[in-house]
Amino acid sequence: MAAPILIFLPLAFLFVTATSQGQKNISLTDTLTPTSKSSWLSPSGVFAFGFYQRGNGFYVGVFLPGTSNKIAVWTYGRDNPPLPSNSTLRFDSSGKLVLQSAQAQDAYVATPIGTTASASMLDSGNFVLYNSSQGVIWQSFDWPTDTILGGQTLSAEQKLHSSASVTDPSTGLFLAIMQSDGVLALYPVGTPFTGAYGYWDSGRPNNGTNVTLHLEDDGFLYLLKPPSIYLSNFTSPGGPKEDMIYVARIDPDGLFRLYSYNTTRKDDWPVKYNVSIDRCSPKGICGLNAFCTNIDQDYACPCLPGFASVKDSNGNAGCERNFTAESCKNPPASYDMQPVSITIWEDATYSALTSLTQDECVEACRQDCNCEAVAYNATQFCSKQKLPLRFGGRLIGGNNSLLYVKVGNAGSGEDGRNGCEQKYTRREILIAVASSIAFAILMLAVSGLILYKNRVWVYKMLPKEGFQNN
Template identity: 30%
Template structure:
């Protein structure tokens, strides 16, 4: 007799065994009854049911059109939900046919004989087909072996019992009624990572990943309705669960998993017996069990323009499980009423930052208060401190012509200024900030009427005075002339100030900055363009600033210098040091930056104690994002030309900020072939600096690769080259990678040695960056994606040894 202990052991063993695809053996009886043509739209038989009748294959009408899909659907529920289709991008006209040709191929033809779909059977000859009880449509050869399966070429849906290997893809449809390829993709990649992408013809941007890199991954949807990723290439069973909610018994419910038209991967259930829903306790439609990501609105996506899920100026809001919608804030309306995802437009003119703009008359400005709303990627200024209350935050936005909204967080005394267009808008109960949306007051307001009344009274008084006496008329004429001259001077000064405030940039006198630094006494550091001093400007005595005194600026005119500074000032990103103002007074040219309290990355990396591994990794990610912004996302492309740890500063939260960008050379989009003056530091130079090759953004990629190795090893490449080894850090790192001795790069770093998979990924990315041929180096966008594990990382070629000449040490 079998003991209970033995039964429990066997049950546990079955749970630990990897799931295997169900192996079916087919006979002639399994083949569908084949007549020629096999299926014709509009004639009998209308469909081929599976033996159980649960599923059927046939033609289904496309809603709102006179076309049809060759599809598989649930056959026992009233909704007839489609789970696979052959021709979503090319719907069939009436009377189309599924044929088994004389060449033993299944083809879908329209009435004119044009082929709309043909499965890929790799030359194998088809004999018949079978519609299985699990929803899999299978084509069989003469030995009744499967040569093609719908389970291996899914569209947007998977079913219980379906297992996807690497690589596999699910592609969303356009809408509930349009089965053409939509804008989202679920990809099980060759590196084992499961990634959700926003896709279009021009870009492919990830917004969620399973982080199962370097697994031999299988995406498993088991018969119990659970979905998980399993590593099939390890002695210890390793799984990554995607479902945590109870899907309900498979005896009671049907289950499907689908990437929907909004980019959410959903597990849903539906009652098998719809008669049991008669008491109203259960739904007769599909209900969402779980969704990935949990809240699509709160998920950041780096699409081409960073507009977010609902477009510019819009708000994405989740309503219950599986539903999100796009709405406009008050005084805004939809750009396209038939497609809310295209964003919102203001129902008033955009601020012009001109003296006649509506925002210039502050009494005509109003603020609409919004709660639980955020536009996280549109801020360009941050004020903080105990004095920054709601009123102060609103006043800061009122005084700034470019401010479209202010966001205040009372708890920490923070105030963010937002500019048009506002992107990635979302609503959530977890957002505790208050949005103060800046709008012009509605016409007919009391302020406007009072102003008109005052003007009328003034005209009446002037008329009476002008009619009283000649003397008074002359006296009044003189007074009016003086007033007009005074107003002209004010207007002229306002226009000059407006041109500076248009970029939210302050112009300082040399005397102001001399006082701010107490005579340029406290030095923070010396760089390629001059010396940096610590100071406090009189206009903002509560915070420090860093003032760079330029010493090596090319002989540019005043206009050119201000233009260059203006471009830098308009470049805003959380991984860039922000320029606050400038001084251009005679021979004195200075730049005023926000102060970074934690110094440079060089001091942090090469100091006495080694920074934590995860902190170093996050710093590398941030630098990559900042460079990606400079190269690809700001309106004027900027090549830094001097990327090194000394030019990466750390704020109070140790967020990396790139400094000195825009000072080497600004390149317009059509000037990328122009060779720029050699700037930078030996050891970080790309090889093309020493040849006649053109200079492009790839020089920054090379420098980033060297710096990434320094971040990994906590060693300076220049100090390393001067040591006993007499070899370059990049050459030593490649040798360690080639010989599979990566642990030597992180000796005495237990955190890094326990994270060898990520360490290997970072080293491989660095090696790609330091390739001698610039065309082999990835873009910073791809570098960022490779670092974060959302794209494949392939084995790199060997970089040329000693690509840079022996260092002629110049500390700049």
């Protein structure tokens, strides 16, 4: 397929947006603070660089000031604590952009290669530092966080990390990587970049190490192999539209989406492209010890039996035991094994047994104090697991696989109580009985005292003559 003329235009044209092509230099003597002058605007005012607020603190980044919650497209130090209101941004003598905060040491937001002569917040959403020859010596486009914009690329080995939530810009659970084999792929954070952990990819591997992901100003999203081979067109080119910008992002739910936004109408962000997977495909979306299940266009995160959500308001936070697990010194009879059907988890088998019946498999786990769950399938394969269990989901077209989880004993399996809690119940009964006995003794003592005083009073009221000596 022939390359469009756009590929061969000078670099400056890659930063053209439909709203403006101007450039407004920023004074290197300017200082930003969250509570006074907080940002530098692009010529059209669509983008800004500076402080934006989340909760009771502030972050530094590129954002859209005209949106209701100041949607951020690039953030510096996203995993650092939010900044206080007395923070400042300024250029030092060499042109490095310095963040000063009372709660931390000075930090360099931008460390250019050379001395900064000028800076600009462009209408493309790119914050740029220039040298005296107007050469780019640092730009935010080279350091993407979770988003790319029109005119921006993702080169081989570059990653986008999702945010923790729509209100928390810290690093979340998922990432998108432009792999060195020419494939764009999505993974849970902290896992190997292998097929066992990836939950979506663009396909067509082994196309060399120079394949890049491109997003143009008209919303054309594609993979390009040099010099001009289009490997995957996720959307179609359409020509820049006035007042429209496009944002490609890996969202907190692990899905990679392309959004459009009309900067004049300031309406909703319609999705122009979405990877074709269901909501439960991102592995780990529900956190530890929980499994994902699709509900219409949404999803839910039920906990394993004997577990409760870590945070009721955050289903992605996973689940923890709602009873206290006892040590191996306790007898196996203090536990029950509860089934969870048609689910799939990461294989973390520490001991595998074969040719067992289902009951034998379950009992093998019950008798093993190190076993906290066991998987059993129709081939009589029994695999013992330790907690936590992760990457749980409903098994589509299941293979009759069952997971059994060790919880409290059979008498209290439904509410998660175990032998430990029963000990506390017996202790409470003993305390109640002892208290009752003590109360009864006290009442007897009081009754005896009252009876004694009553008899003394009666004695004093008897006629004294009958007791005198003659």
